[in-house]
Amino acid sequence: MSLAAELKSAVTPRAALLVIGVFALQLLFITSYVGALHNPKPRDVPFGVVAPPQISAQLVRQLGGLPGEPLDPRTVTDEAEARKQILNREIDGALVVHPARTTDTLLVASGGGTVLSSALDTLFTRLEGANQRTIRTVDVAPASPEDFDGLSAFYLVVGWCVGGYICAAILAISSGARPANPERAIIRLGVLAVYAILGGLGGAVIVGPILGALPGSVAALWGLGALVVFAVGAATLALQSVFGIVGIGLAILLIVVAGNPSAGGAFPLPMLPPFWNAIGPALPPGAGTWVARSIAYFKGNDVTGSLLVLSAWAVVGSSITLVMSSLKHKPAPEPQAEEPGAATA
Numbered sequence: 001m002s003l004a005a006e007l008k009s010a011v012t013p014r015a016a017l018l019v020i021g022v023f024a025l026q027l028l029f030i031t032s033y034v035g036a037l038h039n040p041k042p043r044d045v046p047f048g049v050v051a052p053p054q055i056s057a058q059l060v061r062q063l064g065g066l067p068g069e070p071l072d073p074r075t076v077t078d079e080a081e082a083r084k085q086i087l088n089r090e091i092d093g094a095l096v097v098h099p100a101r102t103t104d105t106l107l108v109a110s111g112g113g114t115v116l117s118s119a120l121d122t123l124f125t126r127l128e129g130a131n132q133r134t135i136r137t138v139d140v141a142p143a144s145p146e147d148f149d150g151l152s153a154f155y156l157v158v159g160w161c162v163g164g165y166i167c168a169a170i171l172a173i174s175s176g177a178r179p180a181n182p183e184r185a186i187i188r189l190g191v192l193a194v195y196a197i198l199g200g201l202g203g204a205v206i207v208g209p210i211l212g213a214l215p216g217s218v219a220a221l222w223g224l225g226a227l228v229v230f231a232v233g234a235a236t237l238a239l240q241s242v243f244g245i246v247g248i249g250l251a252i253l254l255i256v257v258a259g260n261p262s263a264g265g266a267f268p269l270p271m272l273p274p275f276w277n278a279i280g281p282a283l284p285p286g287a288g289t290w291v292a293r294s295i296a297y298f299k300g301n302d303v304t305g306s307l308l309v310l311s312a313w314a315v316v317g318s319s320i321t322l323v324m325s326s327l328k329h330k331p332a333p334e335p336q337a338e339e340p341g342a343a344t345a
Contacts, residue, residue, distance in 0.1 A: 021249055029257050032276075036261035040271040042119050044069060048076035048085060048094030048107075055097070063095075070123060082107055086140045089294065089302040092270060093120045095135075103134045109141035111297025113268030114150045141297045144215055152213040153292035154265025154285075156203050160225050161259070161285055163199045164232030165251045167192060172240045172248065178324065185241075185325035189318055192233040200225025216296035224295065228288040231310045234317030235284070241324035259285035281306065284313055 049060050056075045063073040074091075076082045082094035086109050093116075096105040106124050108117035121137050128135045143150045171188050204221035207214045214221070232255055239247030262272060262280035269277050269286075280286035287306035294303045 018246075021246065025249060025253060025257065028253065032257045033261045036272055036276040037266055040115065040267040041068065042070035042116065042123070042270055043272075043274070043277070044072040045093065045116070045120070045270040046091040047071045047073045047120075048082045048091045049073050049097075050076050050079055050082050050094060051097035052099060055099070059095075059097070070119075079105070079107075083140050087298055087301060089298055092116060092268070095124060102132070103136055104128060106135045106137045107140050108137060109297070110139050110143040110150060111141040112150070112293055113264065113271075114143055115266075116268040116271055119271065143297065144213065146211070146213050147296075149266075150293070151265060152207055153296060154263060154289045156207050156214070156221075156225075157228060157263070157285055157288035157292055158260060158265070160199060160203055160228040160288065161232045161255050164192075164196070164229040164284075165236040165248070165255055167195050167199075167229075168233040168236035168240065168251070169248045171237070172245065178241050178244065182322060182325045185237075185321050188237060189234065189321060192237070193230055196226045196229035196233065199229045200227070214292070214296045217300075220295045220300060221292065224288065224291050227307070227310045227314065228284055231313035231317065232284050234314050234321065236317075238317040238320035238324070241321050255284060259283035262286055263289045265289050282309060284310060 047063070049056055049063065051059050060073045060075055063071045076085060076091075076094060079094075079096045082091070082096065085091045086094065086107060089112070092109065092112060094107040096107065098104055106121060108120050110117040117139065121135075124135050144152075146152075168188075171191065200222045203225045204218045208216075208218045208221065232251075235254070236247065236251040239250045241247070243250060258279060262276035262283065263285035264272070264280055265285070269280055272280065281290065287309040290306045291303045291310075294300055294306075
């Protein structure tokens with residue numbers, strides 16, 4: 001057999017297409033991660049300003065007009081209200097001006113991402129210094145000392161996401177990407193649900209009681225983990241039921257290539273470029289990371305929207321899986337046996 005014939009026999013057209021798809025996925029991975037994370041800088045950070053009425057409006061205009069528009073400032077009535085809005089995750093920081101003194105107070109929340117709180121501290125140290133003033137930084141929602149750079153919540157959610165799509169992929173590899181009938185689809189979703197419950201519990205116990213990396217309710221993190229795992233797994237099952245084995249690659253594209261760099265993990269959302277900032281909250285890694293940090297550091301505030309996002313992935317993924325399993329091609333009619341002598345009649 002010639003080399004060309006051997007190559008044609010060894011590399012089928014389907015295998016060649018899959019290799020091309022993997023190559024494209026590799027390039028997209030590099031583009032997404034480097035594009036999102038190579039040059040982090042604050043952009044339109046929701047920020048409060050507490051100052052006497054005669055200077056607050058002017059200060060808001062000045063901060064809103066800074067080069068690069070790092071801040072999205074708004075007036076806040078007093079320091080107590082600023083603290084409340086930070087804990088409710090409405091703003092990421094606030095400047096409290098003390099006209100009678102030369103030192104102002106900067107409120108931050110490193111639990112939402114230490115990189116962002118450090119960036120705000122650096123920015124206002126420079127701005128206040130230019131006006132012959134200093135700042136005193138107060139961390140309203142500090143990250144745990146065991147949670148380096150506030151990354152534990154992100155890595156926890158990444159682990160849950162990986163478990164979700166790998167579990168769904170194994171179910172496909174073991175008995176076909178597309179469920180043969182609705183009963184098989186229900187079984188797969190049931191197995192995924194049990195796996196999600198166990199995976200959510202395991203992750204919550206590891207980051208909480210075992211490692212002490214995240215404070216907050218273990219039960220709440222368990223519930224979040226179960227939802228994240230099931231949402232990602234259901235989405236993967238749905239993609240497999242529509243596109244076959246290629247659906248696994250599409251799940252990786254959505255969750256790993258697009259979802260992880262836009263999740264606000266390494267750098268909080270206000271420090272990401274506009275595209276990643278926009279898509280992050282709509283994808284499971286971003287929604288899960290937001291809720292995990294809220295549970296750990298913000299008294300469980302502002303989680304409804306993200307939980308609805310995760311629920312939508314779970315419901316839509318399950319629905320598509322069930323619908324696709326019920327669509328069957330009509331089998332070709334079986335040939336009728338001819339009676340003896342009919343052909344010569």
